[in-house]
Amino acid sequence: MTQSLNNIHAVILAGGSGTRFWPLSRETCPKQMLQIVGEDTLIRQTIKRINGFVSPENIWIVTTEDKAQDIKFHVDSLGPLAKKIQFIKEPLGRNTAPAIGLAAIHLSRFSPQSIMVVMPSDHAIPDHEKFLNDLKLAIEGAKEDYLVTFGVKPNRPETGYGYIKIDNDPRVKLNGLHKVECFAEKPTIEKAKTYLSDGNYFWNSGIFVWKTSRILSEIEKHLPSLYQTLKEIESILFEPHKLNKPSIPQSLRARGLSEPEAAIRNPQLLTLYSNLESISIDYGIMERSADVLMVPATFQWSDLGSWTALDEVIEKDDSGNILKGNTIDIGSQNSIVFSGERLVATIGLKDMVVVDTPDATLVTTKDRVQEVRKIVDTLRQNGREEHLLHKTVERPWGSYTVLEKGEGYKIKRVALNPGAKLSLQLHRKRSEHWVVVSGVAKVTRDGETFLVHTNESTYIPVNTKHRLENPGEVPLQIIEVQNGDYVEEDDIERFDDIYGRT
């Protein structure tokens, strides 16, 4: 072994929007941020899975600019380790090949000898230990300059996954690693049955291990246009002095943006990225490369591609149902009912999926569950909000829940963690009445600071600088009644924020 574990870096892909888990997933709360299986959300499980095997400084999360802040706040709740995790922000999503390429140019600069472990942030892998054992084997292959992937032994003729076919070529010296003969797209049910009986076909897990240098040379060979763009992006990000014009426009400098933040907002970068072909690493590289090995996974795995994937990772009751939350069922079979606090009563369902959230409910047959994308498209086209936001929005300081929005008013329950502090802010178009229903609030209003106890209230007039804090050791809850002709979230000016949102 010539490389220490210090050279292993985990690249967690977190750019997915998770439309297929609507209404539980939203644009601001994609699938990776959901706790649909296991003890934590999918992305936090992914981090926990690799943390310790690699040091937190070597964990990189690749996501898009618009999702980065929500994901960062979400990950931050893991505590001190989360502060060390590094974020790579794409200006916009262009599938996995550009995302992995962008990570590779970062790693090639910070750790040229590194080995990358590429992991989706939204898959289910319940057994972390088995995963790490398999990963060690994959790293051995990567050290020998192979591209290594993980194949999952099929237990059913699944048509929702791509397949990997191995051969047992004796040229491959490494114990337990198989030479990949080819990749196969999602098959028909007939083909999937022959794959299952063949024994040499595995599900393509989307987890990859390789040297950073090797993946870059593969991109150069198979996706030369992407490679060219990545080199230009590298210059903008890391060598702005080499460019003809300064990378950071004056307008951005004026807003006090620091170097890397400003670079990512660079309009040149956005243009470059927009022009990239949207292509997956599987299709762009893996299917074309000659040197691909596969580790047969010993761990259980699901890509959680749709609501019906839960059937494979959650234990069903005697009637084949998965019932979660506030549900009452009479005689349903092979159905999934996901509820929260609202009651969902079901009678005689068969092969159905029902998903309930505070503002939207989905009812579909299992065989048409993929069409939920069309529902989301319809909502987007109609300028609705049910695909964007949940009624409860997690923030770094706690959360808020929109209880009702009406003509000229909006009502929120705002929950602040002990010690939490909202930004110093003002609103141009609304005033706010605050009633404390639990805990004690510290309120700053127009320079003056005072405490508001449970069952007391205060008032924030329009155009008045204010700040809300929880100085206590128990959670603080206030009911906020906003009044004004315009009560949207973007009516906010921040002057000081401990979470860096000014």
Added chain:
Amino acid sequence: MTQSLNNIHAVILAGGSGTRFWPLSRETCPKQMLQIVGEDTLIRQTIKRINGFVSPENIWIVTTEDKAQDIKFHVDSLGPLAKKIQFIKEPLGRNTAPAIGLAAIHLSRFSPQSIMVVMPSDHAIPDHEKFLNDLKLAIEGAKEDYLVTFGVKPNRPETGYGYIKIDNDPRVKLNGLHKVECFAEKPTIEKAKTYLSDGNYFWNSGIFVWKTSRILSEIEKHLPSLYQTLKEIESILFEPHKLNKPSIPQSLRARGLSEPEAAIRNPQLLTLYSNLESISIDYGIMERSADVLMVPATFQWSDLGSWTALDEVIEKDDSGNILKGNTIDIGSQNSIVFSGERLVATIGLKDMVVVDTPDATLVTTKDRVQEVRKIVDTLRQNGREEHLLHKTVERPWGSYTVLEKGEGYKIKRVALNPGAKLSLQLHRKRSEHWVVVSGVAKVTRDGETFLVHTNESTYIPVNTKHRLENPGEVPLQIIEVQNGDYVEEDDIERFDDIYGRT
């Protein structure tokens, strides 16, 4: 014609709980109070159907003590005519024979020569004119001392209705009226098919016309025990001086109850009623009487016995669906989706019913829709609230909506109609913060009276007499944040109420 229309009285049966329309119906909002078909709620449509044909003073609503106030407030919105409608309150529900018997002893006292038109309050009859034409025919039969019912010509082999078989006996002289041969219980599908092809079978509509004196003598003959009890009840209600002990216990007198109110709360009455056999007028009288005639109805009719009954009274789209409210559907067939403001998205449903309300959703196959009763039973057994109340509760002054209830607090939106006035009241266990979000509030607090404008707030401490009014000409809306260890509706003491609820 020897009797004028002044002798015609309408008896509207409104004791039903409408469990089968849960979650839209609740114990405090039974089926008759729902607007599921047509321009108004079922009971208000029923009143409008008969009003004018009989004078408002001759309209009687029979319901149970626990529902009477809600139904009265609900009916009151019809305006001045509603004030003339008389209520007959049963101590508890005992099916239609006791309810009709109770109405008969009232009518026999106030109008001994009267003819009763007995109408359920929760059926759909879209064409009022045809109904009144058929009713005139029925009244002719009643005048000849027959019991007259309405039969609806079947258009399908329905198994959910009882049937009436007519013969064409020449003894019946009255034009258009048929002698009834027998009544038949809800049939099997095979029997329903033979009934349909036979041509002499009609659906039993549950609408009846007879002389008050005749139905009482029929009850005396066929249900002597009920008759005996009705005579005792008559004594308690109308001749308390004849009884050995005073009808109104001292405890009730002390509470200032007036004579009829006190009588209905008389424990003797409750005991008598509790001991009555729960029996329908069809089974108890109609099937046993020799003198029953039937009017073949020319009007369209449905008893709205379950959610699937909507298929007969609401026009379907090209795929056989009925979609109401905030819905998005992809490719469903022959399904009913009833939503309000929340979004319900459906994909590929077939023969399903989905009903959404702010706190509960029902998803069932059409063929098991009757089992919704079991859901309601489960809720009742588990001490839940989703079968009792809606989140929005109609009151005589407007309505309130529970937006959220949490540990130590409850949040309501309270809407007051112009000129409306809540009772002068106090709460022992909670304080209230009021924020006006539209309109102007007149607040009385501890003797002091002041106005609170939009975007202003006020505070009602615990144990403080207060009153809320809308002095303006536009609706008033306030957000009420209740604080206290106990925030239930029964923590209220009323001192003065223009709706008679003290």
